[in-house]
Amino acid sequence: MACRTHGLAVSKVVLFFLSSVFAAAEGHYRVPFRGLMRFNPVHDTTQRAVFEELWFTQKLDHFNGADSREWKQRYFVNEAFYKPGGPVFLMIGGEGPANPAWMQYGTWLTYAEKLGALCLMLEHRFYGKSHPTADLSTDNLRFLSSRQALADLAHFRTVIGQTRGLTNRKWVAFGGSYPGSLAAWFRLKYPHLVHGSVATSAPVYATVNFPEYLEVVWRSLASENAECPLLVKKASDTLAERLKDPKTYDNITKDFNLCSKLQIHTEMDSAYFLETLAGSFMDVVQYNQDNRAFEGVLGTNITIKVLCSIMGDESLGDPYARYVLVAHLMMDTFSVKCLDASFSNYVRDMTNTSWDGPAAGGGRQWVYQTCSEFGFYQSTDSPNQPFIGFPLVYHVKQCADFYNISTEQVAEAVAQTNEYYGGYEIRSSRIVFPNGSIDPWHALGITRDITADLPAVFIKGTAHCANMYPARSEDLPQLSLARDHIFVLLQQWLKQ
Structure with a gap:
């Protein structure tokens, strides 16, 4: 299985799927979790x-x-x-x-x-x-x-x-x-x-809360260039600030080639969008310079060095503009026609219980395991990481929305897991x-x-x-x- 778990893997975590922020359904679907080892589909x-x-x-x-x-x-x-x-x-x-x-x-x-x-x-x-x-x-x-x-x-x-x-x-x-x-x-x-x-x-x-994930992302980006995570943070902060003003939505929709006009009605909407874009950096760091090509995995040529070279190139515009270019690089690499940033679409897909559903490749199953066993929620609840806007509450609320599992039940399940395995x-x-x-x-x-x-x-x-x-x-x-x-x-x- 291609490590994407995993897998650990995950998740949230997990690992998902198509080893990028973007997954395959209709050319724009994605599961906003990563982590665990994956056996990705082989093209050959x-x-x-x-x-x-x-x-x-x-x-x-x-x-x-x-x-x-x-x-x-x-x-x-x-x-x-x-x-x-x-x-x-x-x-x-x-x-x-x-x-x-x-x-x-x-x-x-x-x-x-x-x-x-x-x-x-x-x-x-x-x-x-x-x-x-x-x-x-x-x-x-x-x-x-x-x-x-x-x-x-x-x-x-x-x-x-x-x-x-x-x-x-x-x-x-x-x-x-x-x-x-x-x-x-x-x-x-x-x-x-x-x-x-x-x-x-x-x-x-x-x-339950795993902000250390993004702290390692910061350090891993900094290992390539000390300025890189600072530039990513500046871009992420700029985007989050613009999301507060509906007048910016048309430009943001165009900038990131969204599948439909950006709609921010709740904090869940903005958190999903911000996490989706952060996922490009999270996935690349997690699989940096690995040798997954034998599995038929795309994008193995995109490394921390590639992302930091874009973020550090002042000729490409301000940090926000470079952040946009990273998103386009990922979409081009995975042949994604447009970016689906709709949280309501995500909820619709994740609550589809059919084996033919868009999240049946692993998304619905793995998120259930995070809610019922592991947590692993990669939140922005630490100041020592480059992103903003997807706190722990955003992650655990999905457990209730998708499976009717409460925050208290998630915490108890995680405690039981550590008690059982050590x-x-x-x-x-x-x-x-x-x-x-x-x-x-x-x-x-x-x-x-x-x-x-x-x-x-x-x-x-x-x-x-x-x-x-x-x-x-x-x-x-x-x-x-x-x-x-x-x-x-x-x-x-x-x-x-």
């Missing part, structure tokens, strides 16, 4: 044809023995490197469709070739083609949770182990962003089933936690060794899930060393 259909879609009979509710309902969960297998007696690698799907490109490319396959591993990838319930219920109604979404997903993994591992004669093999879980968290928690909660885990860019600590205080063994310093999600991850058997790998200068992508000649030396270090850990653990 020959890649998909290489690996057959397989289906596993899964339980709908693992925690109710009286509920006998079942459904079909999608998974993929790569047996090319397997040597009898070798380990089993399990790539965990996240908040998007499982992309079979990961059965051909990625660091985990390099490890598999060296270690003679069988490789499996299991799609997350409620994402991609893995549909446990008839629709995405809030009542059905109660079966969508990390706990149910972990139980899916456990049941899958048990049954596949029995049917393929792999019960006594050593299984290793892999995941990035939200699936990275799942990889860690799988080892934590089912230590008898999984021997070790590589939990990349995993946000293991749940929090947050930063996770205690287990044979889990490695790689994170990148550029990636905003590292603020919720493990960046220092907990014990010798719970090591962190903090990679300076890299972004979200960088160590998972295929190696290339331009990789930073510390990224190559990190991949090597993880391999050495796997070798050691598989001998234990």
